[in-house]
Structures are given as C-alpha cells and as structure tokens.
Amino acid sequence: MAATTTPLGLFNTESLINTEDRTIRDTVRLFVERNIKPQIADWYEAGNLPVRELAKDLGQLGVLGMHLEGYGCAGTSATAYGLACLELEAGDSGIRSLVSVQGSLAMFAIYKHGSEEQKQEWLPRMAAGEAIGCFGLTEPDFGSNPAGMLTNARKDGEDWILNGTKMWITNGTVADVAVVWAQTEEGIRGFVVPAGTPGFTAPEIKKKLSLRASVTSELVLDDVRLPGDAILPNVSGLKGPLSCLNEARFGIVFGSVGAARECLETAITYAATREIFDRPLSGYQATQLKLADMTLELGKAMLLALHLGRMKDAGTLAPEQVSLGKLNNVREAIAIARESRTILGAAGVTGEYPIMRHANNLESVLTYEGTSEVHQLMIGKALTGLAAFR
Structure with missing residues (x-):
C-alpha cells in the first residue's frame, strides 16, 4: 500500500506558509535537487566544495543576503529566508553554512553596522556571489566567551594595525573580504578587511570529519594595516x-x-x-x-x-x-x-x-x-x- 501522507503533511504545515514564501521555498528546493544532491556525496568524501562556482549560482538564485533590503538583495521575509535555509540544509549543512555566513554574518554586519561606502563597495557584489565574505569572531582559546578575545587593533596615525588569530572560520580561505572583530582602547570593534591586505592569511583546516563539504579556515592577522575608514562605524562592544x-x-x-x-x-x-x-x-x-x-x-x-x-x-x-x-x-x-x-x-x-x-x-x-x-x-x-x- 502507498503511504497516505508525509511526516510534515501530518501537521499540515503547508497551510501556515503563504504563497510568496512557498514559491521561494520551492525554487530553492528545485535548485538543491538539481545542483546539490547529485554531487554532494562526492564533495563531502573529497573534503572539497567549489565555493566560487556555487556562490555565483546562489547569487543568481537570489539567496545571498536575501532577507536584506537594497544593494542587490532580494528583501524577502525572514520566514522565506528560513525556508530557504531549510531546503539548502536538506542538501547539506555545508551549503547552508556558506549562505548563512555570507548573508547573515558578513553581509549583515556590513549592512547593519557599516558605513554607506562600505555597503556600496561590498554588498552588491556579495549578493551576486561575485565576492565571498567570512566572519572572524571565534579564536583558538575564545569561543563561547568572545569577550576574552586576544585579537587587537591599535591606532597608528589615521590607520589601524590588527594582530591576532581567528579559528573555525567558514569561507575564510576563499573569502574576498573578512569582517574581523578585535579589541581596541574603546572596546570591541569590527573591521572590514580585504583578503589581499598584507599580513592577512587564511590557511584551510583539513582532516575534518564533519562539514567536509565546507571550507573551514584559520585567519592570521600579522600587523595588518587598514585605513581609518575600515572600521564598522555604527556599533561598538559585543552587541x-x-x-x-x-x-x-x-x-x-x-x-x-x-x-x-x-x-x-x-x-x-x-x-x-x-x-x-x-x-x-x-x-x-x-x-x-x-x-x-x-x-x-x-x-x-x-x-x-x-x-x-x-x-x-x-x-x-x-x-x-x-x-x-x-x-x-x-x-x-x-x-x-x-x-x-x-x-x-x-x-x-x-x-x-x-x-x-x-x-x-x-x-x-x-x-x-x-x-x-x-x-x-x-x-x-x-x-x-x-x-x-x-
């Protein structure tokens, strides 16, 4: 005998999702069925993910920073973004992580706390998948207690000098830009760090037994000199x-x-x-x-x-x-x-x-x-x- 329903069908959750959100969800589900599921087992086994190619595809799909307004972002509801994450992770957690780090960490930090110049420079390219971002908060000895971070930034004239190490950073090795959080004399501040800046390196972490279809990295900042306008101007502290x-x-x-x-x-x-x-x-x-x-x-x-x-x-x-x-x-x-x-x-x-x-x-x-x-x-x-x- 054929099954009469699906697990979520028993709860009739479809009735709780409006037409627009359902359409977005179905579009992402089809993308995952066609582009992720046929290849994900091989990517996972190889411990490799074609991030740059996928980022462009995901940008065309419209899911990178999809819940943000303007700057090339789709401006969807939060529920639609959540449903997109559901379908992406049905493919693999690594794919959802790529999208989450890009949109909810790196892009959101610039969108929420950055200057208009920073937004104009990075967000349209990141929404299109043409630039990849990462988010540097966790350190080797400070995960659950980020307030203890050792990464620091000091003023040198009009510039900032960053030193420190971040750990377990998704997309780090392939990123074009990193949002890095550091201790300053005025508390914890965020900085927009282009990946090509001298002193910035992002070696990839290998031999993982989890999230193998995801790029996980260390960030090393060795006297990284940034201009004064690299700081995120609209927030200070852990908030x-x-x-x-x-x-x-x-x-x-x-x-x-x-x-x-x-x-x-x-x-x-x-x-x-x-x-x-x-x-x-x-x-x-x-x-x-x-x-x-x-x-x-x-x-x-x-x-x-x-x-x-x-x-x-x-x-x-x-x-x-x-x-x-x-x-x-x-x-x-x-x-x-x-x-x-x-x-x-x-x-x-x-x-x-x-x-x-x-x-x-x-x-x-x-x-x-x-x-x-x-x-x-x-x-x-x-x-x-x-x-x-x-």
Whole structure:
C-alpha cells in the first residue's frame, strides 16, 4: 500500500506558509535537487566544495543576503529566508553554512553596522556571489566567551594595525573580504578587511570529519594595516557580533529541520523497499514506532521554526527565543538522524544515503553559533534573571 501522507503533511504545515514564501521555498528546493544532491556525496568524501562556482549560482538564485533590503538583495521575509535555509540544509549543512555566513554574518554586519561606502563597495557584489565574505569572531582559546578575545587593533596615525588569530572560520580561505572583530582602547570593534591586505592569511583546516563539504579556515592577522575608514562605524562592544550571530542562529532553526526531514524521508523510503523475513521493513511495529516518534519531533520543530519566523517578521523575536529554536531543533535533528540510521542498518553508514553525512554535519551545527550549553544558559537567564555563564 502507498503511504497516505508525509511526516510534515501530518501537521499540515503547508497551510501556515503563504504563497510568496512557498514559491521561494520551492525554487530553492528545485535548485538543491538539481545542483546539490547529485554531487554532494562526492564533495563531502573529497573534503572539497567549489565555493566560487556555487556562490555565483546562489547569487543568481537570489539567496545571498536575501532577507536584506537594497544593494542587490532580494528583501524577502525572514520566514522565506528560513525556508530557504531549510531546503539548502536538506542538501547539506555545508551549503547552508556558506549562505548563512555570507548573508547573515558578513553581509549583515556590513549592512547593519557599516558605513554607506562600505555597503556600496561590498554588498552588491556579495549578493551576486561575485565576492565571498567570512566572519572572524571565534579564536583558538575564545569561543563561547568572545569577550576574552586576544585579537587587537591599535591606532597608528589615521590607520589601524590588527594582530591576532581567528579559528573555525567558514569561507575564510576563499573569502574576498573578512569582517574581523578585535579589541581596541574603546572596546570591541569590527573591521572590514580585504583578503589581499598584507599580513592577512587564511590557511584551510583539513582532516575534518564533519562539514567536509565546507571550507573551514584559520585567519592570521600579522600587523595588518587598514585605513581609518575600515572600521564598522555604527556599533561598538559585543552587541555588534552578537547581533550577527543571532541572524545566523535563526537560519539554523530552520536549516536543522531540513537535515532532519531528509533523514526521516530517506528512512521511510528505504523501509518501504527493504524486505526482512519476506515483508517490508516498514510493516513491522518496531519500525513504525520509530517513524512515529521521529515524525512528532520533526513536526514540532517545524512548527516552532515557523512561529519564530513570524515573530521575526513582526519584529518581536528576542534572542532567547532564537536560543529556544536552535537548542531544540538541532538537538532533535541529531536524534532523528541517529534513529533514521538504525532503520537503514549497515547501509546507513555509506555515502549512498545522506543520513550519516547529515548526522556528522549536525555535530558541528550543535556547536557553532552557540553551543547547546550556552543556549541553555541564555534560556535560564531569561527564566531566572540571573546570568550563570561563569
């Protein structure tokens, strides 16, 4: 017998998505089906991603900085951006990371905190995928505690001199521009650093077991001299980089649902065609119990994502609410990936199916843009009024 519905169909989530957002989502889904899924297993196994070619394709698709207004950006709703992230991560977390870092970190930092000259110079090219950006905040010894960063910038006449090291930087090696955060005498400030500036290098990090279809780098700044107008003029302190992280976390709330959906749908398809003791695996109670439980968590994650998307569109979304979404949805996506793998048995660990790749990627997604523990503490602070980060 044919299945009567899909996991998200049971929740009728389509009724919660307006026509414009659905059209954008479907366009991105078709792009992923045609351009990402046929090649992603090979890219992942090779530990290589054709970033420059993909960036131009993604620019033509209109997803780079799609939720920003002007400067060649599409100006879509936040919900549409989230749904695009969902479809991109259904392909691979590395593809969604490329788009998130470009649009929600590097471009958003310039868009929100930069000068008009900086916006005009970089945003149109970045929206088109002609220039690639990265975002330098995390350091080797300062991840969850960015306030302790050692990277520093000092004035030298009208110029700035930057020194320091950043770590785990998506797109760094291939970037044309980096937004780098550094300690100054007036607090933490952001700087727009063209990649060709003397003293700036970005060696790629190799031998990863997760996010292999993504360029991950170190940034090294050795007496990098920048003109005075390289500083982001409209923000100081940690609120600058944290505002950008909140944008990227929002994309993860949706993106993780895409990875989970892909794993669960793969498991359902496999179970229907795999025969065990002369009957389909999907006909056994143990299998259906697993599928039912995973469907519950996927549907709840999708409902939460859509609710947060509407709140963001209304301008009412608070950072601790984004933490709710990131914490829950990534946690449940990993659980769904692992459970889906058990349905495929040994086949689930091969590159023929996407499940183990998604499971490995989600381990990185669990950590970046705030670890689960950090988001738990953000929620705890909201509930108690007390900061327990130390």
